[in-house]
Amino acid sequence: xxDIGILIQHPSIDPDKITAGxxxxxxxxxxxxxxxxxxxxxxxxxxxxxxxxSYFESDDSxxxxxxxxxxxxxxxxxxSLISIVSKEGGKATLIIRHDSSDYANCxxxxxxxxxxxxxxxxxGFEVFAE
Amino acid sequence: xxxxxxxxxxVDTLHVGLVYAGRLAExxxxxxxxxxxxxxxxLPINETPWSGDHGSIKKQVGxxxxxxxxxxxxxxxxxxxxxxxxxxxGPASDYTGSGKPDxxxxxxxxxxxxxxx
Numbered sequence: 001x002x003d004i005g006i007l008i009q010h011p012s013i014d015p016d017k018i019t020a021g022x023x024x025x026x027x028x029x030x031x032x033x034x035x036x037x038x039x040x041x042x043x044x045x046x047x048x049x050x051x052x053x054s055y056f057e058s059d060d061s062x063x064x065x066x067x068x069x070x071x072x073x074x075x076x077x078x079x080s081l082i083s084i085v086s087k088e089g090g091k092a093t094l095i096i097r098h099d100s101s102d103y104a105n106c107x108x109x110x111x112x113x114x115x116x117x118x119x120x121x122x123x124g125f126e127v128f129a130e
Numbered sequence: 131x132x133x134x135x136x137x138x139x140x141v142d143t144l145h146v147g148l149v150y151a152g153r154l155a156e157x158x159x160x161x162x163x164x165x166x167x168x169x170x171x172x173l174p175i176n177e178t179p180w181s182g183d184h185g186s187i188k189k190q191v192g193x194x195x196x197x198x199x200x201x202x203x204x205x206x207x208x209x210x211x212x213x214x215x216x217x218x219x220g221p222a223s224d225y226t227g228s229g230k231p232d233x234x235x236x237x238x239x240x241x242x243x244x245x246x247x
Binding site for chain 1: 196
């Protein structure tokens with residue numbers, strides 16, 4: 001099974017604007033300029049230099065292709081926001097991660113690739129299994 | 131004439147001193163603005179015992195597949211931003227349920243799963 005999500009990184013955008021634009025509760029989120037705090041509430045003394053916002057489809061009853069379709073729908077619905085992110089020096093990435101040894105498959109059809117290219121969305125693959 | 135030369139020499143010396151001081155201050159500021167970098171001895175996360183937690187940590191800190199993640203000698207997570215700057219995300223142990231490194235790669239996890247059946 002693949003882990004499918006969208007990651008937005010931007011030097012200064014308000015992450016609440018991304019939450020509103022993509023109509024999704026973020027899986028992870030940090031605001032540029034805020035203090036870095038670990039999940040256990042510890043301050044590291046550093047500050048976030050970039051805003052980072054991610055959303056991953058968490059419903060494991062869905063196939064990888066169904067997850068991709070849902071993420072692409074969110075990207076399409078938030079096309080104007082994602083275009084602005086790219087134009088302002090930010091980066092939007094469709095993330096496809098695989099971290100188990102089990103077989104998995106998914107595909108990006110030409111329509112999906114056209115949409116991603118039009119909005120300058122990077123496609124990132126990451127495999128943690130050996 | 132001689133006193134004039136001495137004056138010129140003093141002015142030149144002062145000028146050089148001021149320029150040098152300015153450069154030192156500039157370097158100090160530059161060094162401060164770039165001080166947040168992984169300390170010497172930091173390793174890519176996949177070369178550390180935290181390798182098995184790589185995906186989970188990346189997901190929690192919001193890093194893309196292309197973003198470098200390092201672990202410093204004190205066990206802190208460092209993530210490189212798209213512009214090349216780094217952010218200190220604190221102890222790797224804060225990003226796992228057990229607080230300890232998984233230490234396993236996918237192949238190891240599979241072996242363990244088969245063993246547990």
